[in-house]
Amino acid sequence: MKKEGGVGMKKKVIAVLMSGMMLVSLLAGCGTSNEQAAEGQSGSKTADAQTEKDSGSGDGGQEEVTLTLWWPGSGDAYEELVNGLADLVEAEYDWIKIDPLVIPWSDYDAKMNVAFSGGTAPDLFGVGLNTLPNYVQTGNLADMREELGDDWDGWDDIPENIQEYTTYDDVWYGVLMCDLRPFMWRKDLFEKAGLDPDTPPTTKEELMEYAEKLTEYNDDGKVEVAGFQIQTSGFSDQTLFSAMLMCGIADFWDDNYDLTLLEPEVIEAAEYCKAFVDNGLCDYSEGIATTSFTEGLAAMTLNTACNELGNLKETIGFDNIGVSEPFMDGVNFVGGTIVCANKNSKNMEAAMLAYEVIAGTKGCELAGTTAGFCPPRESALEAYVAQAPEIYGPIAEILPKAKTYGPLNPYFADFRQGAIMDSMEQVYYGKVEVKEGLENAVEAYNRLREERDANN
Numbered sequence: 001m002k003k004e005g006g007v008g009m010k011k012k013v014i015a016v017l018m019s020g021m022m023l024v025s026l027l028a029g030c031g032t033s034n035e036q037a038a039e040g041q042s043g044s045k046t047a048d049a050q051t052e053k054d055s056g057s058g059d060g061g062q063e064e065v066t067l068t069l070w071w072p073g074s075g076d077a078y079e080e081l082v083n084g085l086a087d088l089v090e091a092e093y094d095w096i097k098i099d100p101l102v103i104p105w106s107d108y109d110a111k112m113n114v115a116f117s118g119g120t121a122p123d124l125f126g127v128g129l130n131t132l133p134n135y136v137q138t139g140n141l142a143d144m145r146e147e148l149g150d151d152w153d154g155w156d157d158i159p160e161n162i163q164e165y166t167t168y169d170d171v172w173y174g175v176l177m178c179d180l181r182p183f184m185w186r187k188d189l190f191e192k193a194g195l196d197p198d199t200p201p202t203t204k205e206e207l208m209e210y211a212e213k214l215t216e217y218n219d220d221g222k223v224e225v226a227g228f229q230i231q232t233s234g235f236s237d238q239t240l241f242s243a244m245l246m247c248g249i250a251d252f253w254d255d256n257y258d259l260t261l262l263e264p265e266v267i268e269a270a271e272y273c274k275a276f277v278d279n280g281l282c283d284y285s286e287g288i289a290t291t292s293f294t295e296g297l298a299a300m301t302l303n304t305a306c307n308e309l310g311n312l313k314e315t316i317g318f319d320n321i322g323v324s325e326p327f328m329d330g331v332n333f334v335g336g337t338i339v340c341a342n343k344n345s346k347n348m349e350a351a352m353l354a355y356e357v358i359a360g361t362k363g364c365e366l367a368g369t370t371a372g373f374c375p376p377r378e379s380a381l382e383a384y385v386a387q388a389p390e391i392y393g394p395i396a397e398i399l400p401k402a403k404t405y406g407p408l409n410p411y412f413a414d415f416r417q418g419a420i421m422d423s424m425e426q427v428y429y430g431k432v433e434v435k436e437g438l439e440n441a442v443e444a445y446n447r448l449r450e451e452r453d454a455n456n
Contacts, residue, residue: 062095063095064095064096064097065095065096065097065347065350066096066097066098066099067089067096067097067098067099067122067123067124067345067347067350067351067354068098068099068100068101068122068123068124069082069085069086069098069099069100069101069122069123069124069125069354069358070100070101070102070103070108070111070112070122070124070125070126071100071101071102071103071125071126071337072102072103072104072105072108072109072126072128072337073102073103073104073105073126073337073371074102074104074105077307077310077370077371077372078102078371079102080370080371081366081367081370081371082100082101082102083100084366084370085098085100085357085358085363085366086098086099086100088357088358088362088363088366089353089354089357089358092353092357093350093353093354093357096350096353096354098354101122105128109128109131109134112125112135113138116138116140119344121140121342121344122342123341123342123345123347123351123354124339124340124341124342124351124354124355124358125339125340125341125342126177126337126338126339126340127141127173127174127337127338127340128335128337128338129165129166129176129334129335129336129337129338129404129408130335130405130408130409130412131412132166132168132173132338132408133168133408133409133410133412134410135173135340136168136169136171136173137410140342140343140344141173141340141341141342141343142173142340142341142342142343142345142348143171143172143173143343144172144173144174144175144340144341144355145171145172147341147348147352147355148352148355148356152356153360154175154359154360154377157361157377157378157379158175158376158377158378159376159378159399159400160400161400161401161402161403162176162178162334162376162399162400162402165334165404165408166338168408173338173340174338174339174340174341174359175338175339175359175364175376176334176336176337176338176339176376177336177337177338177339177364177367177371177373177375177376178306178334178335178336178373178374178375178376178399178402179305179306179307179334179335179336179337179373179374180305180306180332180333180334180374180395180398180399180402181238181242181302181303181304181305181306181326181332181333181334182302182306182323182324182325182326182332182394182395182398183200183300183301183302183323183324183325183326183327183332184293184300184301184302184304184321184322184323185200185299185300185301185321185322186299186300186316186320186321186322187319187320187321187322188320189214189225189299190214190299190322193213193214193299194213195210195213195214197322198322200300200322200324200327201300201327202327203327204243204246204247204272207228207300207327208228208272208275208276208279208281210227210228210299210300211226211227211228211276211281211299211300212227212279212281213227214227214228214299214300215227215280215281215282215299217280222283223280223281223282223283224297225296225297225298225299226276226281226282226283226292226297226298226299227276227281227282227298227299227300228276228281228282228298228299228300228301229282229292229293229298229300229301229302229303229304230273230276230277230281230282231303232277232282232424232425232428234421235416235421236420236421236424236425236428237252237405237415237416237420237421237424238303238333239273239302239303240266240269240270240273240420240424241333241405242302242303242326242328242332242333243269243270243272243273244265244266244269245326245328245331245332245403246269246272246327246328247265247266247268247269247272248265249263249265249266249269250331250403251405251406252405252406252415253405253406253407253409253415254406255407257407257409257410257411257449259415259419259441259442259445259446261420261438261439261441261442262435262438262439262442266438267434267435267438270424270427270434270437270438271434274427274428274434277428282298294308294311294312294315296315296316302326302332303333305335305372306372306373306374306392306395307371307372307373308372309372309391309392310372313388318388318390318391321391323390323391323392323394323395324394325394325397325398326398329401330397330398330401331398331401331402331403332398332402332403333402333403333404333405334398334399334402334403334404335404336373337373339355339358339359341355360377361377361379361380362380364376364377364379364380365380365383365384368380368383368384368387368392369383369384369387374395374396374398374399376399381396381399384396411445411448411449411452414444414445414448414449414452415445418444418445418448419441419442419444419445419448420441420445422441422444423437423438423440423441423444424437424441426440
C-alpha cells in the first residue's frame with residue numbers, strides 16, 4: 001500500500017499532530033459502522049485463539065472479558081448498529097461481552113482525547129477518515145496489518161483504494177465503513193419539469209441545463225427548490241470537489257500538503273459552482289447546503305451521503321428518487337468511519353477476535369442495513385444491494401473507484417475551517433472574484449500551517 005503523506009514532511013507532521021486533537025471535533029465526517037462477521041478467520045494472526053471460542057460455552061473454561069466499543073454518531077440507526085455488532089461478537093464468543101456506546105460527533109473527539117490522556121480509552125472505536133492523522137499522534141492506535149496478519153481474509157475482499165485511504169505513514173489502521181456520494185435526483189420533479197425521470201444528466205453542461213429547468217421559485221422570485229444542490233454554506237469543499245472531478249482534477253493538495261487551488265482546473269470548477277448562484281439556480285441566503293436534497297429543497301445532488309437513504313425512503317420515498325453512478329467516470333468522494341483498535345487494550349487477544357467479527361462479512365452487512373454505510377467488503381455487497389437494487393446497486397459500483405481529497409492531511413483543520421469555507425463564502429456572496437477567493441484560501445492555509453509548525 002502506498003504511503004499517505006510526503007516523506008519530506010514527516011518531521012513537521014509529527015509536530016503538527018501534537019495539537020491536532022484539539023481540532024478534530026470540528027471536522028469529523030459522517031458515517032455509520034458495520035455489522036460484525038461471525039465467519040471463520042482462518043489464517044489470521046488471531047486464528048489460533050479462535051480455537052478457544054467454544055470453551056466459554058457455559059463450562060467455565062474461558063474467563064469472561066468485557067470490551068468497550070465507542071462509535072461516533074447519533075440516532076436509532078447507530079444504536080441499532082453498535083448493539084447488533086455486540087450481539088454478533090457475543091454469538092461467536094460467549095465469553096466476550098461488548099459494552100457499546102454511541103457518542104454525538106460534536107462531543108466524540110474531545111471525549112476520545114480525554115480518554116486517551118487518562119488511560120481509559122475504549123478497546124475498539126470509530127475514527128472519522130480525515131481526522132485519522134490526529135488520532136495517530138496520540139500513539140494509541142494499533143497497526144492492524146500487524147495485528148491481523150498477512151493472511152487475513154479482508155485483504156482480498158476489500159478494494160485496494162479503500163485499504164489505501166486508511167493507511168498513514170505506511171501503517172494501516174483499520175476497515176473503513178464507507179460513506180459514498182452517488183448522483184441522486186428527484187424523479188417526481190423531473191416529470192414536473194417535463195424531463196425523463198429515468199435519464200439523468202451525463203455532463204456538467206447537461207447538469208446546468210437540467211438545473212435551469214428544475215429550479216422552482218416562489219412569488220417573490222426566491223428559490224424554493226434548487227435545481228442542483230450547491231453547498232454554499234457549511235462544508236463547501238464537498239461540492240467543489242465534485243466539480244473538480246468534472247473538470248479533470250482529483251486532489252485538493254499534493255503529497256507535501258501544498259494546495260492545488262490555483263490550478264486552472266480548480267479555478268474552472270469554482271467558477272462552475274458559482275454560476276449556479278449567479279444564474280439564480282440556488283439561493284445562498286436561503287442556506288442551500290448539505291441537507292437541501294434530504295429536506296426536499298433540491299432536485300439533484302452529488303453531495304448527499306448514502307447513509308441518508310434511510311431517511312429519504314421515509315420522507316420522499318424511493319419511488320421518487322433516482323440513483324446512479326456520478327457521470328464523472330463513476331467517481332466521487334468517499335468518507336466514512338474507520339474501525340480502529342487501542343494498542344494499549346488490556347485484552348488485546350479478545351479485542352482482535354471481536355474486531356474480526358465486526359470487520360467481517362456479517363459485520364459489514366449490518367453496517368449497510370442499519371446505519372446506511374456502503375460495506376467495504378465485496379462479500380457484503382449482495383445483502384446491501386438487495387435492500388433496493390435500483391437504489392443501492394449504483395452505490396456499490398462506486399466503491400472501487402471512489403476518491404478522497406488527497407493523502408491524509410494533518411493540516412486538514414486549517415484547510416477546511418481556516419481557509420476554504422471562509423474564502424468560498426466570500427466568493428458566493430460576490431465580495432471577491434473566484435481566483436482572488438482561492439488565492440485568499442491558499443494564503444490563509446499557508447499562514448495557519450506555518451503558525452502550527454512554529455508553535456509545535
